[in-house]
Amino acid sequence: MAGVKLQNIYKRYGDTTVVQDVNLEIKDKEFIVLVGPSGCGKSTTLRMIAGLEEISDGDMYIGDKRLNNMPPKDRDIAMVFQNYALYPHMDVYENMAFGLKMRKFAKPEIDKRVHEAANILNLESLLKRKPKDLSGGQRQRVALGRAIVREPQVFLMDEPLSNLDAKLRVQMRTEISKLQKRLQTTTVYVTHDQTEAMTMGDRLVVMKDGIIQQIATPDEIYNAPVNMFVAGFIGSPAMNFINGNLQAQGNKVIFTACGVEWKLTNDQAKKVSNLNYVGKEVIIGIRPEDIRNEGVSTESQKENIYKTCIEVQENTGAEVYLHCTGVADTMLTLRSDCSIKMQCGEKVTLSMDMEKAHLFDKSTQQNIMLCK
Amino acid sequence: MMKISLQKERFFTLYFPLLITMTFIMFPFYWTVNTALKNEGDIVKTPLEYIPSQITFDNFINAWNNIGFALFFKNSLFLAGCTVISVVFFATLVGYALSRYRFKGKKAFLLLLLCTQFVPGAMLIIPLFIIFKNLGLISNPLSLIIAYTTFQIPFNSILMNGFISNVPVQLEEAAMVDGCSRLQAIRHVIFPLLLPGIVATGVFTFIYAWNEFLFAFMLTNKAANFTLSVGLSYMMGEFNINYGALAAGSVIALVPAIIMFAYAQRYLVNGLGGAVKG
Known part of the structure; x- marks a missing residue:
C-alpha cells in the first residue's frame, strides 16, 4: 500500500487545458473521492494516475516512485471502469485471473486469490459464466474482483456505479465502502454523484473546469464550503442563494433584500465588519434544512423570518421539500417534516437559522467566513 | 373478404x-x-x-482431369490464400490506426481510401502491366498477389476500422492496467474479439481474388499459371465453345465462393452498419 502525490499536474489538449495545477496528496489507505460536474477533469485526473493519459506538466508519485513516464502495467494499480470493461471472451474466473496471469503468478497462487476474491464478493457460483450472462450488479462485482485479486497499491474507480439502477447503486455503494475498509487499499474514486461522494469518501476533492475547488472531509465540505460552487454542488436539494446587502444597525449587522431583514450572528457580524463588507452586496446561502416552517417560537427565530407561499411540494415519503416563492424572483427550497400537512398556495412564515447561514462575496463567490 | x-x-x-x-x-x-x-x-x-x-458427371471429370481445372483450382487457391493473408494483415493495422489514434489528416486519409474505390480497375491495367513488366513479374503469381492486395486494402481497412471501433477502448485500457503492453493487449483482448471481423475481411478478399478475371488475364500468359477465371475464358475458342467444360468449370469455381459468402454475408451487414454488439 502507498500514498499518491500529485504536484502541479496539468493536462492540455492543444490549446485547451482540461486539468489545471492539481495538487493533491492522497494518504496511504485513504478513500478519496474526486467529484464534480461532467467535464470538470476528474476522470482525466484519474486516467493520468492510471497512466492512460499522458501528464502534460507536473509530477506524480505513488509512494516514492515518480510515475510520469511509467506505462500503466508497471504502476501497480487496478482500475474499475464505468462500463466494467470485462473481457467478453473470457469467463468470470479468467477475467479475474487475467491480470495475475500477465504478471506471471504461479497457477496455485492465481487459483487461491481468485477464489478468495470470489468468496468476498459472492461470485463463487458464477465463476464459469461469461460476462454477457451476468446482471449489471454481478458484472460490477466481477470488475471489483478483477481489481482486488491483484492486491495493488492503489484502486482507481471511474464512476463504477453509474450504470446500475438506483437501488443497486445504494447497495454497491456500501459494499465498496466495506471492501475498502477491509482491504485498506488506497482508493481514488471518481463520481459526479454528490451523494455517492459524501457517503463513501474519507475526503472529497471537488473539481470544476479542471481546477480543484476544495479538498476536505465530507463534513467540512458540507458545513464550510469554500465557495458558492462547492456550496451549491454538494447537498440535495441544493443550497438557497439570496442576493442582498449588509447594513449596520446599532452594534448589529443586518442582511437586507427586498423587504427581508435578517440579523447576522455576532461571529458573522464581527467577520464582515473586519473585512469591510458592511454596506456592500453579498450573497447569503442557506441549506434547505436550515429553514424552518414549524412555527416561530424563540426570540432569534422571530427576528429572521420570511413570509411567503408554497408553490410546489415534493413528497419523498420521509420528508417533504417545499418550494416557496423566494426573495426577488428566486425560489426558496426547504426541507419539512411529513407530519406537517401543507397545501400548495398556502401562506407560511419561514424562519432562517442564521447560525448555519453562509455568506459569499458577490464578485469572487468565496465564503466570507473562511476568508483571512 | x-x-x-x-x-x-x-x-x-x-x-x-x-x-x-x-x-x-x-x-x-x-x-x-x-x-x-x-x-x-x-x-x-x-x-x-x-x-x-x-x-x-462427364463434364466435371473432363474439366478437372483433362482440361486442367485441377491446376487452375490450385493456382486460384494459392493466389487467393496469399492475398487474404497480406490483406488481413495490412487492413487490420490500418483499421487499428484509424480507429484508435487521432492524427493530422485522418479525415483526408479516410476520404482517399474511399476515393480509390472510384477508380475502375481496367483504367490501371496498362500502367500495372508496364510496372510488372519492368519488375520482371509478368506471369508470376506475385504480380497478382501485389495487385490484389493493393486494390483490397482500402475497402478492407474501412471495414476493419468499423470492427475495431466496436471493441470498446476500455477493454484495451483494462488490459493495459492489468499488466499488458499495448501489443499484448491487442493480442490477448482485441484480437480474439476481432476474429469474426478478421474472418469476414478474409472471406471478402478471398471471394474477390477468387473471382477476379481482368488482372489475371492480362498478367499471366502461361497455362501453368492460369487461375480458374482465366481457364474458363479459354473454354471459349475462336471457332467453338466447349459448353460442357465451361459450365462444369463454372460450377467448380462457384462452390467455394458460395460457401464463403453464405458464411460472411451477416458480417458484411454488421461491419458496414457498424452495429456489432459485444
Whole structure:
C-alpha cells in the first residue's frame, strides 16, 4: 500500500487545458473521492494516475516512485471502469485471473486469490459464466474482483456505479465502502454523484473546469464550503442563494433584500465588519434544512423570518421539500417534516437559522467566513 | 373478404416482385448447373431441355482431369490464400490506426481510401502491366498477389476500422492496467474479439481474388499459371465453345465462393452498419 502525490499536474489538449495545477496528496489507505460536474477533469485526473493519459506538466508519485513516464502495467494499480470493461471472451474466473496471469503468478497462487476474491464478493457460483450472462450488479462485482485479486497499491474507480439502477447503486455503494475498509487499499474514486461522494469518501476533492475547488472531509465540505460552487454542488436539494446587502444597525449587522431583514450572528457580524463588507452586496446561502416552517417560537427565530407561499411540494415519503416563492424572483427550497400537512398556495412564515447561514462575496463567490 | 384482398395486395406488392427478381437472378445459375449435368449432345439439342433427361458427371471429370481445372483450382487457391493473408494483415493495422489514434489528416486519409474505390480497375491495367513488366513479374503469381492486395486494402481497412471501433477502448485500457503492453493487449483482448471481423475481411478478399478475371488475364500468359477465371475464358475458342467444360468449370469455381459468402454475408451487414454488439 502507498500514498499518491500529485504536484502541479496539468493536462492540455492543444490549446485547451482540461486539468489545471492539481495538487493533491492522497494518504496511504485513504478513500478519496474526486467529484464534480461532467467535464470538470476528474476522470482525466484519474486516467493520468492510471497512466492512460499522458501528464502534460507536473509530477506524480505513488509512494516514492515518480510515475510520469511509467506505462500503466508497471504502476501497480487496478482500475474499475464505468462500463466494467470485462473481457467478453473470457469467463468470470479468467477475467479475474487475467491480470495475475500477465504478471506471471504461479497457477496455485492465481487459483487461491481468485477464489478468495470470489468468496468476498459472492461470485463463487458464477465463476464459469461469461460476462454477457451476468446482471449489471454481478458484472460490477466481477470488475471489483478483477481489481482486488491483484492486491495493488492503489484502486482507481471511474464512476463504477453509474450504470446500475438506483437501488443497486445504494447497495454497491456500501459494499465498496466495506471492501475498502477491509482491504485498506488506497482508493481514488471518481463520481459526479454528490451523494455517492459524501457517503463513501474519507475526503472529497471537488473539481470544476479542471481546477480543484476544495479538498476536505465530507463534513467540512458540507458545513464550510469554500465557495458558492462547492456550496451549491454538494447537498440535495441544493443550497438557497439570496442576493442582498449588509447594513449596520446599532452594534448589529443586518442582511437586507427586498423587504427581508435578517440579523447576522455576532461571529458573522464581527467577520464582515473586519473585512469591510458592511454596506456592500453579498450573497447569503442557506441549506434547505436550515429553514424552518414549524412555527416561530424563540426570540432569534422571530427576528429572521420570511413570509411567503408554497408553490410546489415534493413528497419523498420521509420528508417533504417545499418550494416557496423566494426573495426577488428566486425560489426558496426547504426541507419539512411529513407530519406537517401543507397545501400548495398556502401562506407560511419561514424562519432562517442564521447560525448555519453562509455568506459569499458577490464578485469572487468565496465564503466570507473562511476568508483571512 | 377484407382479409383476402389484403393477402392479394401483399402478394402483388411484395412476393410477386421478389419472385420475378429472384428468377431473373437465379436463372443463369440454374442454367449453368443444368448444362454441366448434360452430355455434349443434349446441350445443343432443340427443343431445349429445362431438366436434363440424362444426368452425367462427364463434364466435371473432363474439366478437372483433362482440361486442367485441377491446376487452375490450385493456382486460384494459392493466389487467393496469399492475398487474404497480406490483406488481413495490412487492413487490420490500418483499421487499428484509424480507429484508435487521432492524427493530422485522418479525415483526408479516410476520404482517399474511399476515393480509390472510384477508380475502375481496367483504367490501371496498362500502367500495372508496364510496372510488372519492368519488375520482371509478368506471369508470376506475385504480380497478382501485389495487385490484389493493393486494390483490397482500402475497402478492407474501412471495414476493419468499423470492427475495431466496436471493441470498446476500455477493454484495451483494462488490459493495459492489468499488466499488458499495448501489443499484448491487442493480442490477448482485441484480437480474439476481432476474429469474426478478421474472418469476414478474409472471406471478402478471398471471394474477390477468387473471382477476379481482368488482372489475371492480362498478367499471366502461361497455362501453368492460369487461375480458374482465366481457364474458363479459354473454354471459349475462336471457332467453338466447349459448353460442357465451361459450365462444369463454372460450377467448380462457384462452390467455394458460395460457401464463403453464405458464411460472411451477416458480417458484411454488421461491419458496414457498424452495429456489432459485444
